[in-house]
Amino acid sequence: MPDASTIVTVLDRAGYRLTEPRRVVAGLIAGREGHFTAADLVDDARERRLDVGRATIFRALELFTELSAVERVDLPSGEHAYVECEPIHHHHVICSQCARTTEVEACGMPAVAREVGKATGFKIQSHRLELFGICPDCQAANSRRG
Amino acid sequence: MPDASTIVTVLDRAGYRLTEPRRVVAGLIAGREGHFTAADLVDDARERRLDVGRATIFRALELFTELSAVERVDLPSGEHAYVECEPIHHHHVICSQCARTTEVEACGMPAVAREVGKATGFKIQSHRLELFGICPDCQAANSRRG
DNA sequence: GACGTTGACGATACCGAGTCTCACTCAGTA
């Protein structure tokens, strides 16, 4: 359930101007299901005859990322995609068929990180975890289709 | 301890031609400490007056990746880097200061994946885990330097 | 060792993601 007003609210709270282009980009993101690229938004905007510059879309994405309203995920293909999400530590489970994503909070990673730190001597600062699989909907669709 | 001959051996076993450019790229990789980008190798080659085309370096990296002699890691900056590594499931701990990497085998992820699968209904197929931190050497250097 | 096949090479053109510049505009303020 993406929601444009959520992003707008975050913007406002952080003291950024609530401009029309930013609202538009927030709306485009809200209209997306699953992950999307900057290019996707550019296409969406052109299709809907919404007048937003390409540079502005990139700038908005950068800003939203900084405010943790969206997060960048690196797909196995190497593409840089984005997903709208909550501003708390979490990870994404990504459907490799329909691109829909789900957030997972309890990642169990602190334990792993601690263990790895002990084994390697590294002082672990951060981690990235992305899980890829098939979502329930796609599983159902697949089995129905034989 | 990177080793050019390791990559060459893998190439040979997989039935690919052992060409001079491929040996050169393997050598460049062997001469690297920590992660590197395609552009890094291009620069290295030019510096050492080794005649390898840019396209060839990209092709070699692609091939080596396919053969699991190197692996691509996505840095937090968004850069696509590579590390030489063993062809078994593992993850990388990456020093955010000197770029050196260490492989970690026991990732404890199967349990996490299973749990996530149960919680979300996804059929988990694969995962990517990258850990970032400060390596022992850099820690020592840092504290010495005050 | 010479031959022929064909996978690999390299120069170059090309594409597309992302950034930069700069003149202009408009949101928020006094």
Next chain:
DNA sequence: TACTGAGTGAGACTCGGTATCGTCAACGTC
């Protein structure tokens, strides 16, 4: 309502990566 700087958009630019295509050389065969 005038001011001011954050924000915008057109377009040039950079750079990672790919496609094309004529040439070349690795390697199996004889």
